[in-house]
Amino acid sequence: MTTETDAVEKLPALTGRRLDEHRRAKRSRRRAEGGALNVFSHGMLIVWALMVGLPLVWVLWSSFKSSGDILTTPWSLPDTLHFENWANAWNKAKIGSFFVNTLIVVGGSVIGTMVLGSMAGYVLARFEFPGNRFIYYLFVAGMSFPVFMLVIPLFFVMRDFPGVPLLATYQGLIMVYIAYSLPFTVFFMTSFFRTLPTSVAEAAMIDGASHVRTFFQVMLPMAKPGLISIGIFNFLGQWNQYLLPMVLNQDEDKYVLTQGLANIALQQGYEGDWGGLMAGMMIAMLPVLIVYFIFQRQVQAGLTAGALK
Numbered sequence: 001m002t003t004e005t006d007a008v009e010k011l012p013a014l015t016g017r018r019l020d021e022h023r024r025a026k027r028s029r030r031r032a033e034g035g036a037l038n039v040f041s042h043g044m045l046i047v048w049a050l051m052v053g054l055p056l057v058w059v060l061w062s063s064f065k066s067s068g069d070i071l072t073t074p075w076s077l078p079d080t081l082h083f084e085n086w087a088n089a090w091n092k093a094k095i096g097s098f099f100v101n102t103l104i105v106v107g108g109s110v111i112g113t114m115v116l117g118s119m120a121g122y123v124l125a126r127f128e129f130p131g132n133r134f135i136y137y138l139f140v141a142g143m144s145f146p147v148f149m150l151v152i153p154l155f156f157v158m159r160d161f162p163g164v165p166l167l168a169t170y171q172g173l174i175m176v177y178i179a180y181s182l183p184f185t186v187f188f189m190t191s192f193f194r195t196l197p198t199s200v201a202e203a204a205m206i207d208g209a210s211h212v213r214t215f216f217q218v219m220l221p222m223a224k225p226g227l228i229s230i231g232i233f234n235f236l237g238q239w240n241q242y243l244l245p246m247v248l249n250q251d252e253d254k255y256v257l258t259q260g261l262a263n264i265a266l267q268q269g270y271e272g273d274w275g276g277l278m279a280g281m282m283i284a285m286l287p288v289l290i291v292y293f294i295f296q297r298q299v300q301a302g303l304t305a306g307a308l309k
Helices: 002-062 067-072 084-091 095-126 132-142 151-159 170-195 198-206 211-222 224-239 243-248 257-271 274-308
Strands: none
Touching: 002 274, 067 274, 084 095, 084 274, 095 132, 095 170, 095 211, 095 224, 095 257, 095 274, 132 170, 151 170, 151 243, 170 224, 170 243, 198 211, 211 224, 224 274, 243 257, 257 274
8 A cells, every 4th residue: 555655656756757858858859950950041041142142252353354364264363453444334335324324214213113102002001992902903913924925015005105205215114114013012012001000090180180191291101111121122123124124225325234234245245345344244233232231121120020010
């Protein structure tokens, strides 16, 4: 009887000890799995960084080398820095003119896309009316059309548009960029406005603010992280756009950077100014890098704001 009683009394202690051992084993397994996952993820990040960073560094040091050195010893560092490559690219290769054209087109299109996209996203997110979901899904469907399917219809529409010349013009290219970027902008901003609290807008309306004033002075400042995020994406996509301007902008005086660089590379062959071409490529990439480095925190905040709220 005493033996049975002692065994019963020891049972909770044994059970507790086994539970502790089981928990420790489970924690050790989790640490091992987490360590393996961290090694894999860090390895993938290193590979991705090398794939992105090495070509960028190669273009940078090649922009300070002579054309002969680029062709004969492409992977060596420059013996002397040829700063004239940048001057030749800006002046002789007309990269400066292409840069200004790109600023005009991308600046106008990004502003237009952000204004129209944020207004449409706010209305679709905050107001219920017949056809709300239909209009929203039309914008979502617009993201599924590849751009190469639209260039031929766009060419004829812009060429034959009554009254206003649009083909090979700044305003025509700006309108096309806005139409191309608007579906994703509306989709993104609609989702972002849904995460914002409605009480602030309701308080503004009670105080007598109109819908326009509530949007521009209350809701739009609250949506700043989302606006910066989608603005960066639109800037990157429109700055690097090649197919649309190649088809819709045949006026060489209005070439954007992607057209100008492609035209220079095709015309010069193997006897051209490769150092100047590399310098032109760096000029085209610098605004993108600068914008991202300045706004990278805002981009991350905009992407995570919806999840955190």
